[in-house]
Amino acid sequence: MQNYRLIISCPDQTGIVAKISGLIAKYDGWIMEADQHSDLENNWFFMRYEIKIDSIKKHLQAFTDELEILAHTLQIQWQLVDPTIPKKVLLLASRTPHCLMEILHRVQAGDLFCKIEAVISNHANLQTHVEQYQIPFHLLAKRPDPNMLAELFSNYQPDVIVLARYMQLIPEDLCYQYAGKIINIHHSFLPSFAGSDPYQKAFDRGVKLIGASCHYVTPDLDAGPIISQDVIAISHRDSKNDLIRDGGDIEKSVLAKGLRYHLEDRVLIHGNKTIVFI
Amino acid sequence: MQNYRLIISCPDQTGIVAKISGLIAKYDGWIMEADQHSDLENNWFFMRYEIKIDSIKKHLQAFTDELEILAHTLQIQWQLVDPTIPKKVLLLASRTPHCLMEILHRVQAGDLFCKIEAVISNHANLQTHVEQYQIPFHLLAKRPDPNMLAELFSNYQPDVIVLARYMQLIPEDLCYQYAGKIINIHHSFLPSFAGSDPYQKAFDRGVKLIGASCHYVTPDLDAGPIISQDVIAISHRDSKNDLIRDGGDIEKSVLAKGLRYHLEDRVLIHGNKTIVFI
């Protein structure tokens, strides 16, 4: 049994829930899950409904037509997502395999529902791994040509682009063009240790926890809206290599979680922050 | 700015959200927070709304009258809670002070909104501590007379009874009479180590984590619906006294959290489980 996902955001005001849920009820829609959030600072309203597909499918056109009219009146931005259609995903990686492989495993295991269109890398070493999964592998130069990247993005028309430890900057124009669609895993607890070699920085600073952060990519390096973060305890006994090994596990789980939230349309971006309905 | 809390549970069906939110909208109510849950196994629906007091206060009687009619049709159980009225709390304790004191501190610090009516104990040692807070202290026998307890409960008419490391059984009839109103903190990760001396049991078993569980009291010892649980790591280095010391911190935070959820009407009991809207 699956549910459509209705994602709503609009200026906050009295009666929104009544109007939306009234419309759903009018077409016999059955709301199975509901989340909402009122941002009091910005007076903005966010909502995510799951509506049983069986209950509303036959009236879908009429429902969305009327929703569009309502949206016009209430300045609503909305999206109705059919969960049976897998989102198209492009994976970008560099030399380090663990995050890339984690996603490939989880997609294969049915843990993440999406279609991996291709893997793009600026290093050749992951090619054989990727091709075992019958997924196209595109090798770029070590410092990728921005036009090549833009062309690949354009050819695949991905719904999501995942930087699975891809160690190059995404050109600013692509950040804007694919705003809210590019997800990065950064191997630190942001905003600590943004930029390169965060495990070295963590080691040098002598922190007692290390972490990872999954966030949307914006032109500002490692400064986009955060979806998910986690940490683990470390001690003076841990070498930098220990941090890399244990941190790698956190990177994998934080990325998998962040990506799953995104694929399930649980993440709404608002300014430089996220609402994550879980 | 504060919100009424509307708590709903009923058999699940199409259109509930629309009907409830439509009624709220009819009386200009502004829904600030919304949570719902559909129990698919039992086909039961649970909802918690926060409605801005200012928006609906003047129509409150009309709204609740009409809600009552709707409730009759849809077999809804509902409750509308005014958050400005503090819940009346009875605290029960034995010799160990930390959980009792934690609640007294937090209430005084404004962290928990409620009115502590009295402390009841089967030991005298906490009396001076309690009276510093100008709270009545009732000393019972070491093995309390059930009638005395029933009478105190009856006199105070508490909304909530908190067993803050009270080491005696609550008589079965009081469990039934105050069902869903008695909260216990048990010093283990339930269902592990129910009953007496859980730290000794944990020490003997050689577990690597210890925990605490906040749950509603039922006639079955330590087997009622769980509200909140947490754990911390321990090692072979920890003596039983270390477990008691570090476990005590977890007991305090788990009890404080569970009680806060209850005081904010975030916990709905369903069979032997809880829905906790956080």
Add this chain to the structure above:
Amino acid sequence: MQNYRLIISCPDQTGIVAKISGLIAKYDGWIMEADQHSDLENNWFFMRYEIKIDSIKKHLQAFTDELEILAHTLQIQWQLVDPTIPKKVLLLASRTPHCLMEILHRVQAGDLFCKIEAVISNHANLQTHVEQYQIPFHLLAKRPDPNMLAELFSNYQPDVIVLARYMQLIPEDLCYQYAGKIINIHHSFLPSFAGSDPYQKAFDRGVKLIGASCHYVTPDLDAGPIISQDVIAISHRDSKNDLIRDGGDIEKSVLAKGLRYHLEDRVLIHGNKTIVFI
């Protein structure tokens, strides 16, 4: 740079550290890491030293000869482990792949240092996965013949046997014969929910955390010495399938951690408990 591991246990008494470290110093051994534990209840002493290989290698025979004499006097049980020799591991699994695959990945990635001799399963479905790693796969009957299992164990002479979600009992005599060498991952926070289908039990009980436990196998089901445990938070929203999915991640990390501790000779068994030097 690598270190020998010297593991010691004996009745506790004055001067043990001096005698052992004096002996190491006599042969120019350089102690790089040291852990010790005094069990006050049982008056027993446990120690793990890491000694720089380069520092003592040329005197190794003389050192161990003299250590043996000392051991005789002090009733010391000792073991000197060369970390450059990979331990031989047998993996047992049933239908569920995630724990098995996790170990295969980590061994391949260099994260766990050991040699996987073979995989033994009572189901055929994991065979192709395993053979991609060029590892022998032995298919047993769904209810394995104890003699077959004993024979396989005997043929491979494993240092460690890992039950990676192997859903069958190990015959009692094999538990005794390979005592301290069989590691199981149980998909609950032990002692809660021992035995079959712990996620169903956790779901039914309404716990707010689920966990996994890595432990040595003894004839008592899920009751052997615990090496490692961890938990994650769940809520009323989580279906049993969600518990299985999220719990699976914890199983993998807890098993990997427990196995790594064992492979690095960090775990000492004492009665039904473990000392884990980390």
Add this chain to the structure above:
Amino acid sequence: MQNYRLIISCPDQTGIVAKISGLIAKYDGWIMEADQHSDLENNWFFMRYEIKIDSIKKHLQAFTDELEILAHTLQIQWQLVDPTIPKKVLLLASRTPHCLMEILHRVQAGDLFCKIEAVISNHANLQTHVEQYQIPFHLLAKRPDPNMLAELFSNYQPDVIVLARYMQLIPEDLCYQYAGKIINIHHSFLPSFAGSDPYQKAFDRGVKLIGASCHYVTPDLDAGPIISQDVIAISHRDSKNDLIRDGGDIEKSVLAKGLRYHLEDRVLIHGNKTIVFI
């Protein structure tokens, strides 16, 4: 039963453990707990022994005399601490009570072994709280006169100075004079959000975890050696006030833990990092 604590640090080399433990054995000392760490980068050795008081007390003078000679040869810095003598503690606070009160409670409950000499504050509001504990309270100006502070420090000759949410800078010369003796709790996960109003910064950045850090004070603001850190998960639902409330719990537990480690002589400072033997 209590143990002397012997703290050692020196250039790393073969035979240190043998020499120290040999000396302890010579005077019948019984080593109950032992921790050591070799900093491979800086070739430095750190050790903490617990020696049963009863075993060595009568030879203490002879032992320390000989240790001093050994120390001269091996360039050892050492300290032998009698755990029965409470360390003298000065507490500094501003308006916020929770960290200060936490320490006062824990000292009173016997959870932290030390003697609180006095509380110094630049605000009057905590005075009555403090005086309930029969502890001297010194009120400074809102912007304290550095000489006053220096004089109070000098009068009390504290072993430890705890900044329990004291919101003023410690003058640079006092940082140097009391190096390794001033402990601060900072209400963020350092190095994120150093300086003022970290909860506002965390709220604005949209992080998904908030934390607290206990560290030694150096002239660089919030940049000294870290002893202990912890975090908790937050979500888009949490207001800044929620962060302050829930973060406060983490501050208390992180400070209590860091201070306990310090009082038990478990923390060794090395450059800008700490070794914490736990």
